[in-house]
Amino acid sequence: MKLLILFLLFTVSCSESSQRYISNNSIKLFDTSSEITITDLKNHVGFLASDELEGRASGTLGDEMAKDYIKKFFKDTSLPTERKVEIQEHYVPAERKWDLKPEDMTVKTYNIIATLPGNDPILKDEYVVIGGHYDGGAATAADLKKMLGGDKIYNNADDNASGTATVLELFEKYASSNTNKRTLVFILFGGEELGLLGSKYYVENPTIDLDKVQLMINLDMMGRLTDELLYVGGVTSGVGFKEQLDVHFNKTDMNIDAYSNTPHAEDRRYNRLFQRSDHYNFYKKGIPCIFFFTGIHDDYHMPSDEIDKLNFDGIQKIANLVDSIVVEFSSNNRLEFQEITE
Template structure:
């Protein structure tokens, strides 16, 4: 039987009669949170399904355990929104008040720590995923459960860990709104809807922190932090409190995750990300592949950042360049997965696609492309600009750094 949002809301509304201010917060277990959210029983948490609602119910209960107040609609932890999915990937889905088979309902989950402060920090992570596959999946062998352990049960688990830590913290200079977003995989729908229908005043939000795919910290401990240019105060603090990571910093406030919705409303943002991998948007993104020690280090790092801004007043906002608008159009592809966390010179290959130019030329995972044709490759952008100059059927030379040795191969696109 389909679980209705009304039933869940009524049940949780009744349970919230407990005095949350006197509730002793319960510290959770990030691995347990991921194992539950990424279990086969939840069938990939696709937006608008009963499985997503089961996940929403779990997250709301965990928020309550940490002593968070409900901050959704009608005194519940839930904020629902209806929309008509778009079949055009370049067109946004439209929100609507209509009901029917042509429409879906997403459910944001919101919990609040009211410290009586003037400013509120939003800490969020999307919890929806791809269900059994479909559009967005990179799996080509029929339907299968896409559990989404890294994407993004990992971010939700870190968010819930931060909820407990900040509820029990002695630092009370900000309020905190924790949000598990629905509809991210369909186009940042939940975060977009919230910024258009906020349950707190948008102008009270001092900054927003987003975690999306933070479960696979690599051996180099490279952590990507996006949005560092959205406030003039970010860079100094995120570097000063860093104890564990090789940081890959990016200034832009625009990216393919929920922080973008807040940046577009002139709110400083930070987005944390441990990198893409071969299980991205595939059934193999399972709980046993996550680096839970790394997730704890990320949670502790974010906690140190929030502590630095506890009595800092409202952060100044700064617009950044939209780097996604500068990405050139490609007529050909090399057939590799770039390592987006690589901070050295060149473009490091993180994966090779079967029967594509890179594999046929003998390139390997870990190779660092330092020259393509006549162009020197110094970073990801120079690689993309150079690749965009080639047409189908072109031949050229590619030079890679393979374990310190320069190797030259011939590529045919």
């Protein structure tokens, strides 16, 4: 009897979500400019962090909708520039587990990948990867709901609709200008909140030769620039990397905490920050990485992580800094990986 009830529940919920899903196959894109504008960033975050997507937890309808939006944007924007768009399906657990077994991987999510070929006959065979996670914290939201009660939606605007929107805007800029010498690979990962699982899947099943990656840039929580303080991790993961980056850091009016593994903040929550987002799986493969982040705040993994608290001037400023770094590292000499220290 229990089985039958479960079965019925399952079919009802499936048909419900597939009905809603079909209606969402017609996701519409906003008109966007080829430049990185605040209006475009707001439109992307507005959609991704809307109640309709219910926080984009892996395996939910909101995850499907976010994936469709990203895929459509990668395919349709700045045509006719050549690009390759790929979707990797992968499986993650329904909630965060520390000791993951293969049978726990029951929920489907995605990595969405757009590749823009470089315009240099030799350098086009090397890559700069620009990524971020598009999922929101399923497990955390469920845990907090149990603790706090209530049905509030965790829209995860800073974490990480902000980084997702920036990856999209950078893609659009390069797709429209096609000025990159090395090939650029834009990846939006699912399953980050469940243990960096999208990037783990990617480095185990790469779409490019990982030995030819010059640099991986990760954008995770870029929306809360406060007192102009920006954390940039991994700056010693290449030989001479820090010195090359300093040229770019010195050109901005932001106050940059450039660190290797742990930022210089007193706050213990920043301990080993560099190990806590998707770039870390690339780092473990011997690839130089940097990680952009505007800091932990009271709304982190809370229902109050909403779009109205984001500093869009700040996101644009960081996006411009990332842009200048992409321009240099998609054309300069090859960086040599080195292990980071504290």
